[in-house]
C-alpha cells in the first residue's frame with residue numbers, strides 16, 4: 283500500500299435512505315480502483331462492506347463499515363453507513379470524521395424520508411455534501427423529478443454536475459457540465475468513453491454549465507470579477523471555486539451513477555480527488571478548551587476514536603481519525619478522557635472484514651488499532667505532555683425504552699456484562715438499572731435497533747433475554763388534610779414492642795402557613811430524590827413521645843413514601859405533623875415507632891383524598907405536511923394535549939403534552955402509520971394528576987398484585 287500525505291487523503295461517508303445503493307457503490311469504487319478483482323453484490327451476500335453475519339442474514343447494512351480505495355494518486359477512505367434511522371448512531375459517528383458526505387438518491391423513488399432525516403445531521407455538522415442520483419438504469423428512473431425534489435428538500439444550492447442522456451433501461455450515457463463532455467459506458471460498465479456533447483444536448487448542457495459557473499462565481503469575489511470580465515471561468519478555477527463553496531456548505535454538486543451497472547463511480551472518485559476537501563482544508567478542530575488544532579502531519583500526535591468493534595477472538599478494534607501529527611506503530615499516547623497511557627501496537631487499514639498492517643498514518647487519515655486498554659468512542663488520545671480533548675460526538679437521544687431481563691434465573695450477571703459491552707460499542711444504547719421500577723431499562727433507537735441488540739446478546743454473549751413494557755414511574759400525593767393514629771403492640775416471647783403515633787398529614791406547597799392548632803417543636807424539610815418534598819413537624823407536647831423516637835417515626839414515613847399506598851409509587855409533597863402518641867417504658871423502641879409511624883402515615887394517606895400523578899412528556903413530532911392529520915389523530919388517541927404547530931426545516935412540527943404511559947410503542951407506530959415520514963423527540967415535562975377512573979384501575983391492579991405476593 284502506497285503512503286499518502288495529508289493533501290492526498292479524502293474521507294467520505296456514503297449516506298442515504300436504506301436501499302439507495304450505498305453498499306453497491308462502495309463495492310464499485312473498490313472494484314474500479316482494483317482493490318477487489320470481482321464485484322460482490324448485496325443479493326449474493328458477498329460485498330466487502332456488509333460482511334457482518336447479521337447483515338448477511340438480513341441483506342442490508344446495519345453497521346457502518348470503513349473501507350479505503352486508491353484513485354489516481356489519492357487515498358479515499360470510505361465509510362459506508364446503514365440507511366435505517368434506527369442505526370443513526372453509526373451515521374453521526376461517521377459524519378464526525380468524514381470531510382465530505384455523498385448522499386445517494388434513488389432515481390426511481392426521488393427524495394426518500396431517510397435522506398431528509400440524514401440531511402438534518404449533515405446540517406448540524408455542516409459537512410460538505412455531494413449528491414449521487416443512483417439506479418438510473420432502472421425502468422422507472424426519473425432523474426428530473428429526483429433533482430427537482432432534491433432542490434425542494436435541500437435547497438437551490440443542489441447543482442447538477444452531470445445529467446443522464448438516456449435514463450431507464452439501457453442507461454449508459456452521462457453529460458458532464460463541468461468538463462463539458464459526454465461519458466458513455468460499455469455494457470459491463472467501468473471506464474467510459476469520453477465523447478463530445480451531441481448537438482441536441484448542447485442547449486441543456488450549456489445552460490447547466492452556466493448555472494454552475496454562476497453559482498461558483500457568486501461564492502467568491504475574485505471569481506465573480508473574473509467571470510464578469512471574461513464571461514467564463516477556467517476549469518481549474520471552477521474546481522477550486524466548487525471546493526471552496528462546498529467547504530462553506532454553500533454548494534452541493536450532483537452526480538449520476540448506476541452502482542449496479544458500475545457506471546459513474548470512477549468519475550465520482552475523480553471529482554472527490556480534486557474538488558472535495560482533505561482534512562487540512564477543513565476548518566481546524568476545536569478542542570474542548572476552545573483551542574484550534576490544525577490538521578498537520580508535523581503537529582502534536584492526536585487521534586479521535588469514533589467507533590469501536592469488539593470481535594470474538596480478535597478483541598476490541600478502535601477506529602480513529604488522526605487529527606494532528608503522524609501516528610507510528612509502537613507509539614505511546616495518553617488517553618485524555620481516561621488518563622491511561624495506550625501503546626499503539628498495531629496500525630491497521632480497514633477494508634470491511636480485512637485488515638492491513640501499516641507503519642504510520644498521517645494527519646487527516648483514518649485507521650484502526652487493536653486491544654487498547656481503556657479507550658472508548660469519543661476518546662481523544664495524544665502525545666504525552668499535551669492536553670488535547672476534541673469535541674465528542676453528540677449522539678441523538680433514545681426513541682424506545684423497554685425493560686429487559688434474562689429468561690433464565692442466575693444469568694443476570696452475564697446479561698449485565700453483555701449490556702456493558704454493547705453500550706461500549708454502541709453509544710446509542712443506554713442501560714439504566716431502575717431501583718424505582720425494579721427493572722433494567724434499555725434505551726435505544728427503535729424496534730430494528732432492538733432486534734440487533736437482542737441478536738448480539740443471544741449470539742455473541744449467549745444469554746436469552748425477554749423484553750417487556752417498562753413500568754411507569756407514577757407519583758402519589760394527597761389533596762386534603764387527614765389525621766390518623768396507629769398503635770403498634772407486640773408481645774410474643776422475649777422483648778415486646780409498643781409505640782403509638784398520632785399524625786396529621788396535609789398536601790405540602792411552598793410558602794404554606796405553619797400547621798394550625800398544633801404546637802410546633804421542630805421542623806425539618808426533606809427534598810426527595812424522586813422530586814418534591816417531605817416536611818416533617820414535631821408537634822409532640824408533654825413528652826408523649828421521646829424525641830429519640832422521632833427519627834424512627836420519620837423512617838417509617840419515608841419507607842411508606844417509597845412505596846405509596848395507592849400503587850406502590852413514590853409519594854411527594856406531603857407535610858407530616860406528629861402531634862401525639864404513647865410509649866411503653868420497656869417495650870417502646872425504634873422498630874415499634876417506625877412501624878407505628880409507617881402505619882399511621884398509610885392510614886392518614888388513604889383518608890387524605892390521595893392523587894396519583896403521571897409523568898407527562900413534551901413530544902415534538904416532525905412530519906411531512908400530508909401526515910399532520912394522521913399524527914394529530916393518533917396523538918389525540920393517546921390522551922395528548924396538542925399545544926401547537928410550527929415548522930422546522932422542511933418538516934411540520936406538532937408539539938403536544940403526552941402521558942408517558944401512552945408512549946411505549948410510539949416510535950414503531952409512528953414509523954408505520956407515516957411510512958417513516960415522521961420522527962419525534964420527547965423530554966420529561968412535569969407530573970400531572972391522572973383521571974379518577976385510571977387511578978382506580980391502577981390502584982386495584984396494584985392491590986391485587988400485593989395480595990398475590992403475600
Ligand SMILES: Nc1nc2c(ncn2[C@@H]2O[C@H](COP(=O)(O)OP(=O)(O)O)[C@@H](O)[C@H]2O)c(=O)[nH]1
Pocket residue numbers: 298299300301302303304305306307323324325341342343365416417418419420539540541542543
Ligand atoms: N437497478 C439498480 N439496482 C441497484 C443499484 N444500486 C443498488 N441497487 C440495488 O438496490 C438494493 C440495495 O442496494 P444497497 O447497496 O444494499 O443499498 P444501501 O442500503 O443503500 O446500502 C440492492 O438490491 C442492489 O442490488 C443501481 O444502480 N441500479
Ligand SMILES: [Mg+2]
Pocket residue numbers: 304305306332342343362363364365
Ligand atoms: Mg448498505
